[in-house]
Structure formats: structure tokens, C-alpha cells
Amino acid sequence: MNPNLTIDRPTFVTHLECSLTGERYEADRLHGLSRAGRPLLVRYDLAGVQASLSREALTARPTDLWRWRELLPVRRTDDIVSLGEIETPLVPLRRCVDGPDVWVKDEGRLPTGSFKARGLVMAVAMAKELGVTRIAMPTNGNAGAALAAYATRVGIETIVFCPEDTPEVNVREIAMQGARVWRVNGLIDDCGAIVGKGAAEGRWFDFSTLKEPYRIEGKKTMGLELAAQFGWQLPDAIFYPTGGGTGLIGMWKAFDELEALGWIGSKRPRMYAVQASGCAPIVRAFEAGEEHAERWEDAHTVAAGIRVPRAVGDFLILRAVRASGGKAVGVGDPAILKAVDDAARKDGLLLCPEGGATLAAYRDALRTGEVDEEERVVLFNCATGLKYPMPEAPRTLDRHGVIDFDAL
Template sequence: MTEFSTFVSHLECGLTHESDYEPGVVHGLSRAGRPLLVRYDLDRIRDSVSRDEVWSRGGGFWKWRELLPVTKTENVIALGEDDTPLISCTTLAHDLGVSGEIIIKDEGRLPTGSFKARGLALAVSMAKEFGIKRLAMPTNGNAGAAMAAYATRAGMESYIFCPDDTPDANVREIALQGGKVWRVNGLINDCGKIVGEGKEAMGWFDLSTLKEPYRIEGKKTMGLELAAQLGWDVPDVIFYPTGGGTGLIGMWKAFHEMEALGWIGSKRPRMVAVQATGCAPIVKAYEDGERHATLWQGAHTFASGIRVPVAVGDFLILDAVRESGGFAIAVDDDKIENARREIGAREGVLVCPEGAATYAAYKEALKDGRVGAGDRVVLFNCGNGLKYEMPEMAGRLNRNEPINYEDLKK
């Protein structure tokens, strides 16, 4: 991989905007206990590279190296990353009678089969840069799988704790990729408590969502990549499955950085945070006019990736939603499952439950007028649908009896 210059200037607290956090040293949360954001010398980047030069490179999200914090190429941990496709859903648009384009961005094509590869690749690479040897995190599945894969590739230990009902494919994937994994009789915040309380005894670094500054930087590449794929434009609306919300926060950051670089204009997509009705702390905070969410009690949804009862970056999610003119919306599990089946049957695209939630939310917002029939919308499918349990739907035939082929048409 070609050696690139790096342009990190400092880090700042996302809540207080204190900006005296030096790059090049290990950071967790800010002094206010909130996420730290990486800032860049954008003037220097603008003078050193063009958007088309960056976009012409290979290497998936690593092509954006000037806008990433890794300082030495030897610390880049790569597993064959590539850009994820935009799939135009013309059949769904026809079914709904809309003139605007419905686009699925299929993040399930990344290494480890989910968009978590973006954030964890950056976080693990920075851990390598800092000489960290042991990592830990709570997970609902995909993040743990990504951390295990990249940590193993980097020669690090990984300790991963997941709720009891985490999809079995995720748990087995973590173990097969070198992670040490445990099921816990609780939710992801309970798993996070185990990680936090074990720091001193285990000497691990906590890679929980937004408790270090670099997962956001990996996730923001979704916004960089999307704009480039759309000819340096942005869609009207982005529907994003929101648990910890790192990707939504990261994309919002990316759009601001690109405008400052002169790569895009001032237009912004309306950012929509999609949750399940069984776990919707961001939706409740949005509807109540609050900047911070409260812990969601009794969280439940089969879309496990968005079953996050509390998010340390809640205010950053809500800020992006409100500043963009977007909204937060919750859909129930039945509508999520129906959306998964509809996308598969009508477009031939197998999405994960969290990705299906974005289509269910789009349909609800279309009905109540929060999005228009002419809007170009992007729905983020965050994981490969093959990693999730699927219903048994096949018929059966007895080869020893005559087959009525007309019946097969029914």
C-alpha cells in the first residue's frame, strides 16, 4: 500500500468542544465522559490531494487515508476491503408508486460481512499503532466478529462478550476468527459493564462503541464513499439502522469535512435514525425534544444490532438528525420481517433484519408524509443476510410419487 501523509491536528470533546487532546497518544472518552472526535488540517489536505485522485485508488475504505488517523502504513490492518455497491431498487419503487430512487447500500459485502469492518479496522489499526496487545468489547454480534478478525490479523488478543441470544452464526464466527467469546445473561450494556470492570484485572483496552475516537473515523468512510458513488452528490434522505449510531455520526462528520475540502456543496441528506419499537431510546429522546436519551428498559427486538438500550453518543446522533432536518422513527418486528421478505422476493437482495428495518421505516415515513414520493433515498443494509436465522419456506416433494408440475406454479 502506498505511503500517504497524515493530517490529524487534534482531538476534541464532542460535547464540550474542548480541543486540547493531542494526537499520537492513547485516548478513551473525554474528561466529560463523552466521545472524542478526530480533527484534521483540512486546508493542508485540500492543497495536497484532489477528490478524484483519492477516488481513483483501490483498497476500499483505506483509499481515504488523508482523512484517516493512521500515521504509518505498516499499521494498516487490511482483509481485502472494497467499495460496497449501490443497488437501485426499481421494482420496489414501482410497487410503491414513487418517482424517487430507492437505493440500498449493501455493507454486507465487506470483510466479516458487515459495516462493522470499517470502524473496527480503524480502531484495531490505531491500537496497533499505540502498541496495544489486548482488546475487549461488548457486542450484539457483528462488531465482535470484525474486532476478532482484525485483531487476529494484527497479532492481538481479543475478548468479546455478547448477550445470550446473539445470533449463533456471529458467535461461532468470532471464535473461528481467533476471538475469545462468552455469552452473557443480559443485554449489550450488561456486557459493556463486564468489559469496563475488567480493565484493571485483564489489562485490556476497551473498544466499546464511541469509547475511543477511531471507530467513527472508519464509519465515516460510508459517507465519503457514498458521495463519490453519487458523482460527488448526496441523496435526499438516508435511513440508517441506529444502535450505538457510530455510522450516522461518522457520515455527518464526513459531509462537513467534504464541504470544507470543496469536494461537495452545502446540500445535506436528511438523516433518519431507525430503531425498533422494542428498543427506541433515540426515537423517544427525539420526540420528547431531549438532547440525551434515557436507558431503555426491557429492550427487545430480533434485529439485535439495533438493540442498544443506551448510547454514549446519543447527543451526537440527535444533533445530526435535527441539524439535517431528519427524524427518528421506530418500526415493530413484524414490519421488519415483512420488509426483509419483500426486499428479497421483489429485488433478489437478502438483507439483515437491521437493514430491513430501514425499508420498513421508509414505507411508514412515505405514508405519513415525512418523505416525499420524489425523494432519492438510501437505505443502509448493515450486514450480510446469510448471517441471520431465516424461516423455513421450502416445499417438499416425494420422488417416488408422480409430480403434478402444475401444482408447482401455485
Template structure:
């Protein structure tokens, strides 16, 4: 494993030492990137070969020199579509906590233990909280989770079961983040919010290494990524940069990066359409794709830069289109996608129809978590209820879908 050379600000590019735990750039509050001496890595390491570790730490040559807190995260399957020969699904549901968030939390909690931190806190739309609770439990560190009250029930259950301190908030993830920021100093918490510490990106970047390795060390033409906080998209772009510097990837144009949002919470899509450098707070955010309900991503400026540099785009879909795609993939591909993953499949269909992509383009889209973690959300979106005791399933005719009301989206 390489020593960390420094932490570099993504905005002002000043460097900060990694000898002590850091949050954001002390000069401009930009997100920090971990930087290694890649010439030294290239001299002492080669890219992974078949076999070896079957988790994200197979890329230890480009991860911090630390004893990992691992539950077997990463090295998730790349599934070829049954219907679209050039479409692949990176199935992040097989991660230990059922979602891609396990990668970032493995790296972040590993470094927290390395630094001797005792209390970690994070706001979350759901899956990050579950992952933090699991990895903190494995590391013997106290975890404090702040989530909107209407997160999928599985996320609340995870936090409680893993022994974390769980606070449910009447609001959105932005309200949860404010509460962490207001209390962290008095409570002695280290804030590992999205892009407010440098190591969750390091875990998420392994998705980029994996997808390229699983495609024979070649880039696809496009990558679809459901984008709430956007750490995975940002991390993959960092991975591509590192792989090119190391000579690990076959030369060629980097993939178009497609950021996917829900129309009920689409701050980055709106900023992209307006040609803005950053997003504005998205008022009254609402979608049953809970992980996409981030009204103002901290790293919005990085997401927009990556999309533009790659020749990609940002697209948002309605909850109705997302649900239709979720049911289509369940019935025709045998995959119960999470709503965020179904946003990506819906976006793929749309961009094929509009001609932005061709059916012959090799595309990787991310299903960022298991649909089974969202059974309450999906059932409500479908209008599905358990049959009454005196009804048989055959007698009960379930609607295919219905407008989602109540606390998840407006009626």
C-alpha cells in the same frame, strides 16, 4: 495520509493529544473526534478519481497516518431499487465480515497495532464482535468479546473461529459493556466499545465519503440509517463536514438524516419525540433486529443533534413491520436484507406515506449487513423450520410469518 492534529471532545470541545491511546474525554467523558489540519490536507490532496483502491482506504487523505490492517473493507455497492427510481441501497453486506462493522474495526485495530496494544475488548450486539475478532486475528492482537447469549449464531461462530475469547452474557449489550468496564484494568484490556475510542468513527465515516462519491459528489436528499449505537450516522455527518471544508462535495443542503430504530428498543426515538437532549435507558429491550437492541447509546446526544441539525427525524417500527419489509424486498428486489436494513426500508415506506418525503427525493438507505448472518433469527420470526425427513418441501406449508417468542422478543 495526514498527521492527527488532536482529538477533540464532542461535548466540551477540549483537545487531547493523540500521541498515546485515548478512550473518552478526560474532562467530561464525552466521545472524542479525530481532527486533522484540513487546510494542509486541501493543499496536498485531491478527492479520489475513478479507479485506484477499491476499499475504504482510498480516502487515506482523511484517515490516520498508519499502516492499515485491512481485509478489503469498504467501497460497497450502491444499488438502485427495482421499484423506486430515486431510492438507493448502500449494500454493506459485501464487507469482509458481512457487515458495516468491518470499517470501524479496520481503523480501530490499525491504530491499536500502531500504539502497540496487545489486548482489545468490546461489548457487542453481534456484528462488531465478529469484526473485532477478524481484524484482531489479522493484526496478531488478542480479542475479548462480550455478547448477549441470544445473538445470531453466526456472530458467536465468528468469534470462536477467529480465535477470540468469547463470553456470552445473560443480558443485553449494556450488561456486556458493564462487564468490560469492570474487568478491563485488571485484565489489561483496551476498551474499544462504541464511541469510547475515537477511531471506529473514522472507519465508519467512509460510508459518507463513498455515498457522496458514488452519487457524483453530490448529496442525496435523505439518508436512512439503522441506529443502535449510531456510530455510522455520527461518522457520516463528520464526513460531510470534512468534505465541505475540503471542497470535495458540490455545494448544497446536507441530507436529512433519518435514524431508524425498532419499537422494542427505541431510546433515541423516544427522546426525540419528547424533545430531550439525551435518551433514557430503555427497559425490557427486545427485537429480532439484534443490532438495534442497544437500550442506551453512549452517543445519543450526538445522534439527536445531528438529526435536528439536518432536518431529519427518528422513527421506530414494530418487528412485524420490519419482517414484512424484509420479505417484500427479498421477493421483489432480490435482496435478503438484515433485519436492521429492513427497518430502514420499512421506515422509507412510512415516511413516503406520511408525506415527510416525496417519491422524487433521492434517498440512500443502508443495509448494514447480510441477511444470511441472521438466518436463525429470520427463520424464527417467520415460523420456518426445516422439513422433517418424511416430508417434502411441497407438502410442508410454511407460515408467512408468526409472532416471535422466546428469548428474542416477548410472546
């Protein structure tokens, strides 16, 4: 039904390179981190892409994630896996903010209800292409669900570890979709240590954030989509909930690739990396002028998706934020919860807490003048709000009794 999934198209990966040292690695091989222990970035023959694909041809395709095939690493069309990776809508906020031009990019519409689907659909397709049969991953919930769904679909075995306080719905969703899932008495990096140990023993392939190079290629489609949706004029500012930061790094990479193709100019949005005050290693490093971020001890926040004490791509996040003229900003849990409540109650949009964090940060930025009311701003809602706790709504009516209609 969707030609993006079935038509052979040329691919242009030339090699991978270490994001820290620039050291070159072969394409079409299984890779983890670089020898320097840093993420690998996929590089393309962008002149080849430019010669092969016009903006007009791209625009004529169905709008799902796989329309970007020439800028993605999957070689064989048969290796494409899909659960329907739609282009996510931009939903304007009208009543809960003042600015006239604020859009929520609602990533909760993707398969398994979160933006994690973008990264995992790509990583699983590449794992299939490269012959991986067993994958393990630490997760705060949504990444594990996306991994489970896509891996199940292609028959790859998965083992998933999540912090013990991960919401029950996430853990059950992962299990329902065919993964083996374990709660661990620790945080996501404690889970990551178990995954790393098993990977070192050759038990499975390690799918931790940025430890394999293809999730970022899937996540960069957020940037590609934004460019297309905004008519190739990027917005003025992007507020992005930042844990591991793959999406922010990916969007920044996407913008560079689009500029190389001549599809956008050199103007970039200011990138705002939004963290919770209770776990803000990137904010601390940003404010201290550091290039790397130290582990955040005693991390706590209602926004579990950005409760990431240490990010292996810390320097890439910080570089992108600084180069863009943006900032790393922290918001408290009360402001997050208030933002979620306002967006639902006033605009009918149920955000996840991490999405609420971007709205809270935007409100702060409006207040301090960091962002102008006239600017075109995108807030990322990274998952459906349905996966998160909501306040009780307890009233019951007795249909056999006398109903006081005035009191309803």
C-alpha cells in the same frame, strides 16, 4: 496489488477533541472517553489535506476504504490492516417500493459481512500503531466478528462478550476467527459493564462503541463513499439503523470534512435515525426535545443490532438528526419482517433485520409525505441477511416415486 495499502501517503491528524466540551487531546496517543465521559473526535488539518489531495486524484485511486487515507488517522502504512474493504454497492429497489430513486447501500459485502468492518479495521489498525496487545468488547454479534477477524490478522488478543441470545452463527464466527467469546445473561450494556470493569483493572483495552476514538473514523467512510458514488451531490435523505449511532455520527462528520475541502456544498441529506419500537431511546428523546436519551428498559426487537438501550453518543446522534432536518423514527417488528420478506421476494435482495427496519421506515415516510417519491433516498443495509434466521422451506421430493410435474 492495491496501492492504497502499500503506498505511503501524508496524514493530517492534528489532535482529538471532546465531543461535548471541545477540550483538546493529543494525537497519536491511546485514548478512551474524554474526561467528561464523552466520545473523542479526531480532527485534521483539512487545509493541508486540500493542498495535498484533489478530488480528481482521489477518484483515480482504487475505490476501497483505504483510498481515503488523508482523512484517516493511521500514520504508518505498515500499520494498515485489510481483508478487502471494498466500496459497497448501491443496489436499487425496483419492485418492493414505489419511488424510482431508492438505493440500498449493501454493507453486507464488507469483510465479516457487516458495516462493523469499517469501524473495526480502523480501530484495530490504530491499536496496532499505538501498541495495544489485548482488547475486549461487548457486541450484539457483528462488531465482535469484525474485531476478531482484524485483531487475529495483526496478532492482538481479543475477548468478546455478547448477550446470551446472540444468534449462534455470530458467536461461532467470532470464535472461529480467533477471539475468546463469552455469552452473558444480559443485554449489550451489561456486557459493556464487564468490559469496563476489566479495563479499569488494566486487563485489556476497552473497544466499546465510541469509547475509543477511531471506530468513528472508519465508519465515516460510509459518508465519504456516498459523496463519491453520488458524484459529490449528496442524496436527499438517508435512513440509517441506529443503535450506538457511530455510523450516523461518522457520516455527519464526513460531510463537514468534505465541505471544508470544497468537495461538496452545504446541502445535507435529511438523516433518519431508524430504531425498533421495542428499543427506541433516541426516538423518545427526539420527540421530547431532549438533548440526551435515557436508558430504554425491557428492550426487545428482532433487530438485535439496534437493540441498544443506551448510547454514549446519544447527543451527537440527536444533534445530527435535528441539524439535518431529519427525524428519529421507530418501526415495529412486523413491519421490519415484512420489509425483509418483500425485498427478498420482489427484488432478490436479502436484507438483515436492521436493513429491513430502514425500508419499513422509508415506507412509513412515503405514506406520511415525510419523503417525496421523487427524492433520492439511501437505505443502509448494515449486514448480510445470511446471518439471520429465515423461514423454513420444508418440501422434499422422492426421485424414485412418481413426480407430479404439474404440482412443482
